[in-house]
Amino acid sequence: MDPGLSARALDQLQTVFGYPAFRGQQKEIVEHVASGGDALVLMPTGGGKSLCYQIPALLRDGVGVVVSPLIALMQDQVDALAEVGVRAAFLNSTQTYEESMRIERLVRTGEIDLVYVAPERLMTQRCLDLFQASKIALFAIDEAHCVSQWGHDFRPEYIKLSILHEQFPDVPRIALTATADQQTRAEIALRLQLGDARQFVSSFDRPNIRYQIVEKGNGRKQLLDFITTEHGSDAGIVYCLSRKKVEETADFLNENGIRALPYHAGMDYPKRSANQARFLREESIVMVATIAFGMGIDKPDVRFVCHLDLPKSIEGYYQETGRAGRDGMPASAWMAYGLQDVVLQRRMIDESEADETFKRVLSMKLDAMLGLCETLSCRRVRLLEYFGEQSTPCGNCDTCLIPPVSFDGTVPVQKLLSAIYRVDQRFAAGHVIDVLRGVETDRIKQWHHDSLSVYGIGSERTEAEWRAILRQAIALGLITVDHEVYSSLKLTDAARPVLKGGQKVQLRQYQKPVKQKRAPSASSKGHVEMDLSKSEQAIFEKLRWWRVETARAHNVPAYVIFVDATLREIAKAKPTSLQELRGVTGVGEKKLVSYGDEIVAIIMEMS
Known part of the structure; x- marks a missing residue:
């Protein structure tokens, strides 16, 4: 060498x-x-x-x-x-x-x-x-x-x-x-x-990203609460599975005061490109997109990535959430997840034209994703484990900050499995749950399911609680959904030892979706956010406005001129000469020549 x-x-x-x-x-x-x-x-x-x-x-x-x-x-x-x-x-x-x-x-x-x-x-x-x-x-x-x-x-x-x-x-x-x-x-x-x-x-760990997965109630309302509470004026990305949902979610956010743009492969190319350019070049825009958007996006100040639908794999989830916080500053990865997500992803695999080997691989990847959603332990540990990396609990994900309550779910799962068996494994989730809860419906009367021994044996739990139990039972591989027969629930071979009492099942306690409350500071492990004094904050804001105008004149995204972290460092250092500015991270010789005099002039003017 x-x-x-x-x-x-x-x-x-x-x-x-x-x-x-x-x-x-x-x-x-x-x-x-x-x-x-x-x-x-x-x-x-x-x-x-x-x-x-x-x-x-x-x-x-x-x-x-x-x-x-x-x-x-x-x-x-x-x-x-x-x-x-x-x-x-x-x-x-x-x-x-x-x-x-x-x-x-x-x-x-x-x-x-x-x-x-x-x-x-x-x-x-x-x-x-x-x-x-x-x-x-x-x-x-x-x-x-x-x-x-x-x-x-x-x-x-x-x-x-x-x-x-x-x-x-x-x-x-x-x-x-x-x-x-x-x-x-x-x-x-x-x-x-x-x-x-x-x-x-390198390590796959992104310690500045806080991972949070919530029980899906009204997904869009939960998303709005999360953005307005945690990231009111920040740039972010929201991922949806379908083009229709992208359009509807973008409209919903705009109607509620969040500047949002749609992006999906079905849009005209000029419109799609224009929306991408706006997201990259303007501040405080939320991009609502399918996974067609995001690869190679270098925008460093994306403060949050949200999923309104379950990703197909941990690789996809990691790649998409990784677009948040590229600048190393605190960022959020938030997902709303429910029973329908599990059912839909299973159906997409079953109905795909892939061969059986490929379907098995897709199913294994989905199982790993479900395991991440349902884990009772640190999400970061589970995520890194998937990529072959050992770690310790991070203290900066939802399961570390507010540990989930687990309970012995063997009896309720046995009740669920019995109900599916008693209705001949021919009915979908809604009907099975109605049977368990003892709900009187025309369909239950039509099939005489109100005379079954399992009718009403789960009346102490709400529909939402039973859906959470069912979702976890599917994630555990005890139940499958037959999409060829009206999404009917069927028992797997793994259900037998649970039904017979030979195997216990540990479940997460159902948590009713609540309005988002501001979480503890999202400052990351291994990263100390640069706190600015009042005068330094004023310089930082002035530099940001200067950057916006400069980027517009050069027809480039603002972060191409300087990233926020560099502007913060300048605001802290207050350089009054080119020589002092030269030592700031992110200021190379060309940028020093191009912008040094203007930056020093701003500092002198505000000092």
Whole structure:
């Protein structure tokens, strides 16, 4: 290894990007790739993955090629690099022929540091010929989990990226993702021919994110209470399963004074792009979206991510919630979850056209997600355990802050299983619960179920309590839902020992949904929020307004100019010269030249 490489890497980090030191495994990864090594990097969102290929691309001869599926965000990524003085461009279908020709010339002549390209574009013969005729510093394959057919975000074009190993054997490759369990990790290495690559696996923990899962009553009303109580003027993302629900939820929030925008694949592309641009460039906007939205979103000040429907897997949940708090400041991951979510997800798996092996994998992933929702212990411990990481209770999730009450649920579960059996496993949840509670309905009379021995044996519990018990019994694998026969409930083989008294069942006590109360401070473990004095807060607000105007003039998102954490540090430091400003995290040489005088003038004016 070049002995001066470490010093040159640190110099790039400080002078170009304005960071005083590498974090975690960044230094090792940068030096390994810059020296010509291949790497597979797993690092949580907000952990600084992009620096792991950007700095090696600047250190090596030639152009760094970044393979990314995020055509809609390439312009913002290029703009952000331009702000720090890195020569970057992209090649994608949004460009004119003349513009593409201009970028290709820059790649060929080496007058550019980084070029972003979608995998579909990379696979064209024209693009491969271009790279063969150019000096390539490295290939960075971003969002590498997209290669996994078992994953939550499979993109078929990613499988073909093994061609890079075949056609460019001497060019180092770095594959990066924030989300991959052991199986997905192995598949990435196999399909991208990175079997000999060095693997760098960072902790999956995002200690600044508070995880909270609540019993779903009126989901939208609960969401509104959560936002207004905890995050009144913050930017956030709300995920819904269907396009219709996205539209309805966005309308509901707007009607209740929350600035919300919809985003889903069924919208016109110009409208969808405009909404994404507004979310990235304006403050205090809530994006209500399907999972079509979010990958690659670099907005650092997203303070909350909410789910109104159950995600299909822990990978999906982790990826989506990880879009909150990229700046390291306290953030929330909130979900409302109920029986219908479980039933719907099971039905979607049963009715999918996938083969039985794939359905089994989907069912296992859903079971793990249900286990996270129903856990009686720390959610963070359960979440990290899924990715093979051991941890201790965090003290910053709902089950740590307000431990759930558990109870021996064997008898009520036996009553439930008996009722399902006595109605011949032919009826859906509502009818079974009515039988248990002894409700008089026309249907119960029609089928003479009021004469059954189980009729009314659960009258001491409310419908909501029985739904919670049923949901947990389904999550435990004691009951399945037959979607071919009117969503009828059926017993599994696992129900037999419970019915016969040979196995006990521990359940979570039902908690009636209540109006959101302000939770204890969401300050994170390992992170101390920078408290500002009154005068410092005034400087911070002034700097934010300056940033809004500057970003508008440059036609870039505000965080591309400076993130909140940098503005807070400036407000604390109160630099009165360029030399003093130079030491602030996030202020590289290019930004110092571009904005230093204006910032110092603001500080002097307010001091």
